[in-house]
Structure formats: C-alpha cells, structure tokens
Amino acid sequence: MAPRVLISDSLSPTAVDIFKSRGIDVTFEPGLGKDKEKLLSMIGDYDGLAIRSATKATEKLIAAADNLKVIGRAGIGVDNVDIPAATSRGIIVMNTPFGNSITTAEHAISMMLACARQIPAADNSTQAGKWEKSKFMGVEVTGKTLGLIGCGNIGSIVADRAIGLKMRVVAYDPFLTEERAIELGVDKVELDELLARADFITLHVPKTDKTANILSADAITKMKKGVRIINCARGGLVDENALRAALDSGHVAGAAMDVFAEEPATDNVLFGAPNLVCTPHLGAATTEAQENVALQVAEQMADFLTTGAVTNALNSPSISAEEAPRLAPFVKLAELVGSFAGQLTETAIEEITIEYAGDIAELNTQALSSAALAGVLRPLLSTVNVVSAPAMAKERGIALEETKRGQEGAYETYMRLTVTTERQKRSVAGTVFADGKPRLIQIKGINMEGEFGEHMLYVTNNDKPGFIGRLGTLLGTENINIATFNLGRAEKGDDAIALVQVDEPVSDDVLGKIEALENVVQAKRLSF
Structure with a gap:
C-alpha cells in the first residue's frame, strides 16, 4: 500500500507534484489546519503530515495520529509542533532550515528602510489626497550603525546587505567568533554595547528561554534616543508593552514588526503607535521562498517514506x-x-x-x-x-x-x-x-x-568540609527532592564538582541561594 501524506496548509502545488511523482498518495486540503476538529478526525489515516505555520501539531493531534511517521514543516520555525510528543510517538519532525533565509533577510532590510522613511504612513496620507511633505521627515541609513542580535544564516545575509548600504554593523551572538566577524565585516560586541551604539536594531534569533524578551523594558532604556527596532524573527523577543511606551514617549523613533507575541495579531498593544510599520508575518512570503521550502519538504518526506532516509530532522540523526x-x-x-x-x-x-x-x-x-x-x-x-x-x-x-x-x-x-x-x-x-x-x-x-536526569544542578566548589551538608540542607529546606548526588574532586582540598539530579526544576531564587553558599564557585541549572 502506498504511503499517504496529508498537506493541511497552503503549500505550493510543487509539493503535490513531487509526492505524486514518488508514488505517494497525497491529499491537499490547504485550509484544513484551521479546522482542528476535522484535522483531528482525519490524521489517523496518514503516514505523513506536511504543514506550514497554520496547522498546530499539538500533543492531542499527535496522540490521535496512529499511523503518522513524519511531520514536515515547510520553513525553519517549529513552534507549532510539539516535538517531545512527536518524539515519544516515534514520529520524525523535519524542517527546511535554509529555504527562506534570503527572503527573510530582504524583508528585514525592507522593513528597516520603510521605518526610516515612514513610507506606509506617507503612502496612506498621499492616497487620501493630502500633501504632507513636511510631516514625513525621515533619516538616512548611510553611515548609521545597525545592531544585529543574532548573526547566523539570516543575520549574516542582513549584515552583507546593510554593509552594501554603507552602514556600520555591530553584532551580538554568543556563538560568533572574532574570525567569523572579521570575515563578515561586522564588529562583535556584547549586548549592552550594541544597545548603546545602534541606530537601528534588528533581531535574528529563535525564541528560547534565553532570548524571550531579550529587548525588555530595561534593555530599551539602554538604547540611544531615536533608535529604530526591526523584528522579522519571532514574536516574544520584544516586550511589546515596553516598546509601545517607548514609541509613545519618543525614546524609540520607530519600529517595524513582522511578528508578534500572539498571532494572528488582530489586536495588539502596538497597533496605533507612532512611527510603527507592521506586516502579517511576511518574512518568508515570496514566490521563490515558498517554492524552495515546498520542494525541500516534499523531497525530504518522500525520501523518508520510500527509502527510510532522514534529512533535516530535529529529533533524529x-x-x-x-x-x-x-x-x-x-x-x-x-x-x-x-x-x-x-x-x-x-x-x-x-x-x-x-x-x-x-x-x-x-x-x-x-x-x-x-x-x-x-x-x-x-x-x-x-x-x-x-x-x-x-x-x-x-x-x-x-x-x-x-x-x-x-x-x-x-x-x-x-x-x-x-x-x-x-x-x-x-x-x-x-x-x-x-x-x-x-x-x-x-x-x-x-x-x-x-x-x-531531566532536572539537574551542576555546582563547582572548593573541597572544604561542610559543603555537602549545607547544599543538602538548603535543598531540603526549599522542598526540593534529591534523586541522585554524584561527587568528584581533583585533589584533596582542591576543585570539586557536585552533580545533583532533582525531581523538579530549581527556581532562580533557589539557584541564587546555592550560589551564595560558602565555598561555592559556580551553580548552574541543567535540563535534559
């Protein structure tokens, strides 16, 4: 029996053709992802599910997918897929990490220029029959400093385009080395320095625990007055309430947002703010990008379903x-x-x-x-x-x-x-x-x-009497149960390590108390 694939989002017809050419039975229902109950009733009949961003592959959906073997996301972001649930059911989750990089980078540059010259507002005014030439005073980007938060695949393309516009580029990325920064022609800096120097700031990082609200209210206060912020990466990287306040006060001169904390963003605190440019998550919305990711995800899924080959899987090598x-x-x-x-x-x-x-x-x-x-x-x-x-x-x-x-x-x-x-x-x-x-x-x-273990503590300390007792007492006082407790040291009285598996995550407050214990050098919270 031929494998069956369901396409539940608006994917290019190219994907349908590829599946059929590989002998796969494909059902193309581009609006199905928005009908959760109908999708839930159908999913059990399919070996593969090809999606974009509208379909939510939740734990409930995955639990009902008795025959599902692979989920293919046409694009890079997989926020809409419950990867742990898929993994526990033995379902491969694939994405296409490089198919829309140029398109997203170009959109970020376009949004920056639209924000700098107030193009959307000027267009609305002019088409309304007004001629408010003096109202829309913009700024040049030439000679200005662009701050990149994230300098990976997309960020490096943005850097290249910005340098072509004669901008100076500074980048904050913990994984960017000095050698790579020199090769790109950017100045590698820490986040606080970027905030202080940049005339424009653009984000190109995924949303993780470390990057959520990376542009917080505190971070915005560290920016120079008149800064402009562009986000074509992920919603939730910018504190929207803080950004609205900064736009209203004039501390932030403008913002261009393609993504929002809650999407679809039919109502948002930013709407109506001065000098704000918004688009409905169009970063990957070009004909070329949609063709690229559709072709890639279809080829990858077809290879897996017909030969067992695994490519671009997030939960399987x-x-x-x-x-x-x-x-x-x-x-x-x-x-x-x-x-x-x-x-x-x-x-x-x-x-x-x-x-x-x-x-x-x-x-x-x-x-x-x-x-x-x-x-x-x-x-x-x-x-x-x-x-x-x-x-x-x-x-x-x-x-x-x-x-x-x-x-x-x-x-x-x-x-x-x-x-x-x-x-x-x-x-x-x-x-x-x-x-x-x-x-x-x-x-x-x-x-x-x-x-x-799922939740662990990594503590380095000076090998002195009483440390183990103090750590154990503190965890007990905080009602944190110890599953395993492993110790090691270099030499008597020298550097030592405690590796503790606990039953629940350790809070920031408790971690701070551990760091304050006598003879503790470092304390880290780990999860696996």
Whole structure:
C-alpha cells in the first residue's frame, strides 16, 4: 500500500507534484489546519503530515495520529509542533532550515528602510489626497550603525546587505567568533554595547528561554534616543508593552514588526503607535521562498517514506537503517554530552574537539559528531538539528576536530567533548553502559560517574568540609527532592564538582541561594 501524506496548509502545488511523482498518495486540503476538529478526525489515516505555520501539531493531534511517521514543516520555525510528543510517538519532525533565509533577510532590510522613511504612513496620507511633505521627515541609513542580535544564516545575509548600504554593523551572538566577524565585516560586541551604539536594531534569533524578551523594558532604556527596532524573527523577543511606551514617549523613533507575541495579531498593544510599520508575518512570503521550502519538504518526506532516509530532522540523526540499532545509544550519548557542555557555555565558542576511544571509534562518528554539535548549539539555537548543526557551526567560525584511538583507561569505550571558548576550555566525557543508558564519567578532567536526569544542578566548589551538608540542607529546606548526588574532586582540598539530579526544576531564587553558599564557585541549572 502506498504511503499517504496529508498537506493541511497552503503549500505550493510543487509539493503535490513531487509526492505524486514518488508514488505517494497525497491529499491537499490547504485550509484544513484551521479546522482542528476535522484535522483531528482525519490524521489517523496518514503516514505523513506536511504543514506550514497554520496547522498546530499539538500533543492531542499527535496522540490521535496512529499511523503518522513524519511531520514536515515547510520553513525553519517549529513552534507549532510539539516535538517531545512527536518524539515519544516515534514520529520524525523535519524542517527546511535554509529555504527562506534570503527572503527573510530582504524583508528585514525592507522593513528597516520603510521605518526610516515612514513610507506606509506617507503612502496612506498621499492616497487620501493630502500633501504632507513636511510631516514625513525621515533619516538616512548611510553611515548609521545597525545592531544585529543574532548573526547566523539570516543575520549574516542582513549584515552583507546593510554593509552594501554603507552602514556600520555591530553584532551580538554568543556563538560568533572574532574570525567569523572579521570575515563578515561586522564588529562583535556584547549586548549592552550594541544597545548603546545602534541606530537601528534588528533581531535574528529563535525564541528560547534565553532570548524571550531579550529587548525588555530595561534593555530599551539602554538604547540611544531615536533608535529604530526591526523584528522579522519571532514574536516574544520584544516586550511589546515596553516598546509601545517607548514609541509613545519618543525614546524609540520607530519600529517595524513582522511578528508578534500572539498571532494572528488582530489586536495588539502596538497597533496605533507612532512611527510603527507592521506586516502579517511576511518574512518568508515570496514566490521563490515558498517554492524552495515546498520542494525541500516534499523531497525530504518522500525520501523518508520510500527509502527510510532522514534529512533535516530535529529529533533524529541521519543514520542508515543498517547501522541504526548499534549507533542509536551512542547518538543519544553524543546529544547529551553536547547539551551538557552547551548549557555550561556562555561565551563565543572557538573550537570543539571530540575524542572517540574504543569501539565507538569504529562507528559512524560523523553522525555522532553532528548529534554532539546539535547538543552544544541547541541551548541558544532551538531550531538546530543534526543535519544543520555542522553548517551552523561553520557559519559561526567554530572549528570541529575529531580524534580516534583504541581503548584507553578504565572504560572499554567513551567519547570526550572539549569546548574551547574565548575564556576557557571545558571537557565532558561519557560512555554507554551494558544497560544501554548513557553515563557521565568525567567533567573538567575530574573523574565522576553520573546519570543524566531531566532536572539537574551542576555546582563547582572548593573541597572544604561542610559543603555537602549545607547544599543538602538548603535543598531540603526549599522542598526540593534529591534523586541522585554524584561527587568528584581533583585533589584533596582542591576543585570539586557536585552533580545533583532533582525531581523538579530549581527556581532562580533557589539557584541564587546555592550560589551564595560558602565555598561555592559556580551553580548552574541543567535540563535534559
């Protein structure tokens, strides 16, 4: 029986043609995504679901998808897909991370220019029969400073176009190295410096815990008077209430918004603000981009449903059917080791070295290294996957080096990942035990064994008496239950590490209390 694919959003007809040419039975109902109940009643009959942004692949929908094997998102953002729910049901989630980069970058430049010259307002006035030439005094972009928050694939294209407009470009991106910044012709800065220097600020980051409201009320007060803000990335990166107040006061001279915290944005606090330009999430809305992402998602889904090939999956590495059973536990290890290192990294990464020893060195280490890279990058780049991770690392000037060797030390096989940043080197090593579960075996050169848990605390401290008791007492006082408690130290009285698995996330308040404990050097909250 031929695989069946449902297209529930407005995808280019190109996608339909590709599916049919590959022998796949395709149902094209572009408005179905808005009818949640009808979609819910139909989804159980299909092997694949191809969507854009209108369809919400929620936990409820996925639970009803008894035959679903793959969800393909034509575009980069997957905010509308419950990836953990899909993963738990064994459903591959794919996206097309590079299909609309140029289109989105061009829209950001267009919005910047429209905001600088008040074009929409001037157009409305002129077509209403007015001739208010003196009312619409704009500003030039030539010689002005553009601040990029995020300098990855789209951000780097915006930088190139802005430099062509004779603008100075400064960029804040924790993963951008000095070498890559020089290559792009941008000045790498910290966020506060960008806020202080920029005449225009444009955002090109995904929405994560670290980037949500990155342009907060406090951040806006640090900007120079007369700044203009452009957001064609994701809603929720800008505090809309704070931006409205700043537009009303004149501190922010203008804003151009393509995305909003709640969409569709039929009512928003920003509407009616002075010098505001709005578009309805048009960043990827060009004929060329829609053709590109439609073709890519259809090809990827067809390949998976007909041959089992996995491309651009956010929850599965690219692994052939033959090697999957042996490789799978080590892929999980690589992702977890990478995530552990990534969550502890706060400054620009210059190099990642991955050492494979023993049996693991004989496996498909390319898939393992991609999984590890995705783990490292994901805390700040939520849309990264095991296929796009190497390209995203290269864009940011991050060097990757692999080494392989035979069995050494107490463990038959292990991998060690070392992250080199502008400030330090940090290594994390792990292995897979006979039960198939990944384990940590070394952190920063300190031997210790520990399991990965959903909620964890990583604490470095001076090895002095009383520390363990103080930490345990504090967690008990805060009603936080300890699942596991693993310790390691370099030497007696020297650097020590406590790795604590807890039953629920640790709040900022509790984390602050841990940091204030005697002899604590650093405390981090980790999640896996």
